[in-house]
Amino acid sequence: MIWLTWRQFRPQAVTGLALLAAAAALFLVTGSRMHDSYATALAGCAPMGACDGSTAAARALGAQLSQLQRSYELMFMLLQLLVIAVPAVIGIFWGAPLIGRELETGTHQLAWNQTVTRTRWLAVKLGVVGVAAIAATALLTWLLSWWAGPLDHLGGDRWAAMTFASRGTVPLGYAAFAFALGTTLGLLLRRTLPAMAITLAVFTAVQILMPALIRPHLLPSTTTTYPIDQATTSRFHDFQSTQTDFRFGLPVPKDAWLTSQPPVENSAGQVARVADHLDCLPTGATPQNCLTSATAFPGTTCTRRSATTPRATTGPCSGWRPDSSSPSPAHSSAPASGGSDADRTDPPRNARPRTSQVTRNIVRGARLCVSTSARP
Amino acid sequence: MIDFHLDVRSGVAPYQQIVRQVRQALLLGLLAEGDKLPTVKEVVAKLAINPNTVSKAYRELEHLGLAAAKPGVGTFITRSLGHASLTEHGPLQQELRAWMDKARAAGLTAPGIEAMFQNTLRESDEEEK
Amino acid sequence: MTAILQAHALGKSYGRRQALADCTLELPPGHVIGLVGPNGAGKTTLLKIACGMLAPTTGQIEVLGEQPDGATSQLARVGYVAQDTPTYANLSVADHLTLGARMNPGWDAKLAQARIEQLGLQPRQKAGRLSGGQRAQLALTLAVAKRPELLILDEPVASLDPLARRDFLRHLMESVAEQGTSVILSSHLISDLERVCDYLVVLVSSRVRLAGEVDELLAQHHRIVCARRQESDLPAGLIVISAEHTDRQSTFVVRSEGELPAGDWSAEHLELEDLVLTYLERGAAPGAGAATRPTGAAR
Known part of the structure; x- marks a missing residue:
C-alpha cells in the first residue's frame, strides 16, 4: 500500500521537491548576501559597544542597517507570503486529489479490491502525504526563519499577521490544516477541481479571519491603564494625533501582543479631542508635557489602536533601534516627530516591572489591552 | 482436429450444438476413431464460450459412447459413425x-x-x- | 456444495431512495453466472454489497460462506472488476502489476505476466493511453492474478466495441477454464453474456424473475402457436409466461418441467435473448413476478 501511495504521489512529490529546491536556492543566495552585510555592519558596532551611540560613526552604521532593512523589505514580504501560501498549495495539489481523484475516476474500487483493508488504504495515504506536507512546510519555514533572522532583529514584529503566520510551528499547523481540508473536500465533493477551488477559498478566508477575529481572543487579555502625568509620560514613546484624537506609543512588555488601544480620554471618560488641545500639537512643546501640565485636563490618556510588540531589544545590537526616519515594516504609520526623542532616553523597556503599572495606573475609561502569554 | 462454431440465435443449447457438430463431423468422415478433440481451453479460446459448456458437451459425447476422456491427455473419439463419406x-x-x-x-x-x-x-x- | 452467494431479503437504501430491496438469491458454485436486468434493477448495488464495498441496510448476505465486510480474508478470495473497468491513468501497465503483487499475498506474477504478453500490452505504456478494451483486460488481469475463488464483474463489456467484447470474454473464459473460478457477470443486455453464461439470473426491480442453468432454461421453455384459446385450455403442468392473442391465433411462451407434452400446436425453442426479454417484460408489468421461483435452488 505504501508503494502504491508513493507511486501515485510521485509526480506531485517531484514537482514539490523541484519547487522546494528552487525556493531553497533563492533563500540561500539572497540570504547569505544579506547575512554578510548584516554581520559586517555589526562588526562595526562592536568596538563602540552599541550602534546607537551618538557619534557620527555610530549614526552612519545605524543608517546602514536601516538601509539594509529597507532594501530587503519587499523581498521579505514576498518570502513570508510564500511560506504562508505553501500550505494552501499543498492543500490544493496534494490534499484535494488524494481521495477526490480516486472517487472521480472510480479507481478506489480497484484499490479497495486488492487484499488491503480500506482503513489501511486511508491511513497510509493520509500518513505518507500528510507527513510529506508538514515536512516540506517545515523545511521552508526553517529557511525563512534563518533568512529573516537579521530583519527580525532589526525591527520584526512577532505578532504581525504575516510574521506570526510564517514562523515557528504555525505554518506546520496550517499545512496540516490545509492538507486535511483539501482531502476532506475531495472526499465530500468526489470531484478534484471543485475541491481544489473550495480549498483555496476556505484556506484564504481562514488566513484572513484567523489573525483578524480569532487569534486576539485565544488568550485572555490584560488591561493596563496609565494616567498621563509627568512620571508616566516620560516612558511613552511616539506621539500621534489623528484628525480628532491623540494616541501615545505606550510601553508594552516583551513577548506581549498589543491588541487594542483606545484614544486618550479625559478624567470624565470622554475622548480628548484634538480641537480642544490645538496647542498640544507637536509644533512647540512636547505633547506629553502639554497634556499633563494642562490643569484643565488632569488624567488624560493617549490612544492608538493597533497590534504591535515591543521593538527588538535583544540580539547582538541590542542598544540600537531604527530612528524615526526608518520605521520598521510593521510599524507603518510614521510616528510624529518628538516621539523619538523621548524614546531615545528610555531605559530598556523590558527591564521595567509590569505589575506596578497595572496596579498603579487606573484611570477611568482609558484602556490599554495587552494580551500576553507570560504572566506578569 | 476440427473447429467448432456456435450459433447463439438458434435456440439450441450451446453444448448440444457442439455434440451435433461432432456427430456431423463423424458422419462426414472428418473425424474418425482415435482422433483427438480440441481441449476445453482451446475451444474456449476460439469461441469465447463457457468452459462448462464444452465440458458438458464432451461428457455428453462420452455418454453417447462417441468419445472418451484420457485424464491429462485429452478427449478422443472412440467410435466412427460414418464408415463411408457422403459422396459414397x-x-x-x-x-x-x-x-x-x-x-x-x-x-x-x-x-x-x-x-x-x-x-x-x-x-x-x-x-x- | 455450498452456495457462492446467498442473499436473504437484502436491501440497500440511500436516504429515501431504494437501490435494492428485498432481494433473495442463492447462487451455486462452479458456474459463470449472468446477472441480467434493466438499468436500475439493483445489479451494481448487489454486486458492490457482495464484494464488501457497500454495507446492506437490511437483510443478510453471505459470499463464499462469509459476510463480506472488507476484511482481508474475504478480499483475497473475491475479485472485483468495477463498471467501466477503472485503472490508474498515470500508472503504467507494469506499475499495475507491481501494485497487484504488493497488495495481494496470493499474487500469481507468472500468470499476470503471461496474460500481459498474450494481450500484447506494452509494460511501459500508461494505462490512461490504453484503449477501452485493453484497459478492461488490464483490470481483468489484476482481478484474476490475485487468484480469487469468485470473480465479480460489473458490466465489464458494456462500453466495449464488439471485437474487444469478444476478446475480453475469451480471456475471461480461458481464465475460468484454467483456474475453475466461479464468475458473476452483470449486464443489461443478455446478448453480451449469452455465449459465456451457463447460469442465468434475471433481476427486475431487485426481484429475481428467473434463475437457473442456461441449458435447462432453454430446454424448459417453448413458444407454442395454436388456434386461439384461453390459457386455461392448455394442459396442466405448463406455466404460461406470456400470452398473445390475435382473432384466430394464440401465441404462448410456456415453461414445462419435463418434456413438452404433444398437442395441436407448433412448438419451438426460444433463443436465450427472447426468453430473457419475455421475463423482463413480464417483470415490468404491474403486479407480476410473484409466481416465479428460482429453479436453481431446486437442484
Whole structure:
C-alpha cells in the first residue's frame, strides 16, 4: 500500500521537491548576501559597544542597517507570503486529489479490491502525504526563519499577521490544516477541481479571519491603564494625533501582543479631542508635557489602536533601534516627530516591572489591552 | 482436429450444438476413431464460450459412447459413425433428388421444400435422441 | 456444495431512495453466472454489497460462506472488476502489476505476466493511453492474478466495441477454464453474456424473475402457436409466461418441467435473448413476478 501511495504521489512529490529546491536556492543566495552585510555592519558596532551611540560613526552604521532593512523589505514580504501560501498549495495539489481523484475516476474500487483493508488504504495515504506536507512546510519555514533572522532583529514584529503566520510551528499547523481540508473536500465533493477551488477559498478566508477575529481572543487579555502625568509620560514613546484624537506609543512588555488601544480620554471618560488641545500639537512643546501640565485636563490618556510588540531589544545590537526616519515594516504609520526623542532616553523597556503599572495606573475609561502569554 | 462454431440465435443449447457438430463431423468422415478433440481451453479460446459448456458437451459425447476422456491427455473419439463419406451415398442422394423433383411437381417452391426438409429432419433428430 | 452467494431479503437504501430491496438469491458454485436486468434493477448495488464495498441496510448476505465486510480474508478470495473497468491513468501497465503483487499475498506474477504478453500490452505504456478494451483486460488481469475463488464483474463489456467484447470474454473464459473460478457477470443486455453464461439470473426491480442453468432454461421453455384459446385450455403442468392473442391465433411462451407434452400446436425453442426479454417484460408489468421461483435452488 505504501508503494502504491508513493507511486501515485510521485509526480506531485517531484514537482514539490523541484519547487522546494528552487525556493531553497533563492533563500540561500539572497540570504547569505544579506547575512554578510548584516554581520559586517555589526562588526562595526562592536568596538563602540552599541550602534546607537551618538557619534557620527555610530549614526552612519545605524543608517546602514536601516538601509539594509529597507532594501530587503519587499523581498521579505514576498518570502513570508510564500511560506504562508505553501500550505494552501499543498492543500490544493496534494490534499484535494488524494481521495477526490480516486472517487472521480472510480479507481478506489480497484484499490479497495486488492487484499488491503480500506482503513489501511486511508491511513497510509493520509500518513505518507500528510507527513510529506508538514515536512516540506517545515523545511521552508526553517529557511525563512534563518533568512529573516537579521530583519527580525532589526525591527520584526512577532505578532504581525504575516510574521506570526510564517514562523515557528504555525505554518506546520496550517499545512496540516490545509492538507486535511483539501482531502476532506475531495472526499465530500468526489470531484478534484471543485475541491481544489473550495480549498483555496476556505484556506484564504481562514488566513484572513484567523489573525483578524480569532487569534486576539485565544488568550485572555490584560488591561493596563496609565494616567498621563509627568512620571508616566516620560516612558511613552511616539506621539500621534489623528484628525480628532491623540494616541501615545505606550510601553508594552516583551513577548506581549498589543491588541487594542483606545484614544486618550479625559478624567470624565470622554475622548480628548484634538480641537480642544490645538496647542498640544507637536509644533512647540512636547505633547506629553502639554497634556499633563494642562490643569484643565488632569488624567488624560493617549490612544492608538493597533497590534504591535515591543521593538527588538535583544540580539547582538541590542542598544540600537531604527530612528524615526526608518520605521520598521510593521510599524507603518510614521510616528510624529518628538516621539523619538523621548524614546531615545528610555531605559530598556523590558527591564521595567509590569505589575506596578497595572496596579498603579487606573484611570477611568482609558484602556490599554495587552494580551500576553507570560504572566506578569 | 476440427473447429467448432456456435450459433447463439438458434435456440439450441450451446453444448448440444457442439455434440451435433461432432456427430456431423463423424458422419462426414472428418473425424474418425482415435482422433483427438480440441481441449476445453482451446475451444474456449476460439469461441469465447463457457468452459462448462464444452465440458458438458464432451461428457455428453462420452455418454453417447462417441468419445472418451484420457485424464491429462485429452478427449478422443472412440467410435466412427460414418464408415463411408457422403459422396459414397450416391443412391441416397439420387433418391433425395427424385423426391425433390416430385415436390416441385406437386407445386412446392424452394423455400417450401427447405422448410419441409428442415422440419422432418428436426423431428427425426429429436426422435433419435 | 455450498452456495457462492446467498442473499436473504437484502436491501440497500440511500436516504429515501431504494437501490435494492428485498432481494433473495442463492447462487451455486462452479458456474459463470449472468446477472441480467434493466438499468436500475439493483445489479451494481448487489454486486458492490457482495464484494464488501457497500454495507446492506437490511437483510443478510453471505459470499463464499462469509459476510463480506472488507476484511482481508474475504478480499483475497473475491475479485472485483468495477463498471467501466477503472485503472490508474498515470500508472503504467507494469506499475499495475507491481501494485497487484504488493497488495495481494496470493499474487500469481507468472500468470499476470503471461496474460500481459498474450494481450500484447506494452509494460511501459500508461494505462490512461490504453484503449477501452485493453484497459478492461488490464483490470481483468489484476482481478484474476490475485487468484480469487469468485470473480465479480460489473458490466465489464458494456462500453466495449464488439471485437474487444469478444476478446475480453475469451480471456475471461480461458481464465475460468484454467483456474475453475466461479464468475458473476452483470449486464443489461443478455446478448453480451449469452455465449459465456451457463447460469442465468434475471433481476427486475431487485426481484429475481428467473434463475437457473442456461441449458435447462432453454430446454424448459417453448413458444407454442395454436388456434386461439384461453390459457386455461392448455394442459396442466405448463406455466404460461406470456400470452398473445390475435382473432384466430394464440401465441404462448410456456415453461414445462419435463418434456413438452404433444398437442395441436407448433412448438419451438426460444433463443436465450427472447426468453430473457419475455421475463423482463413480464417483470415490468404491474403486479407480476410473484409466481416465479428460482429453479436453481431446486437442484
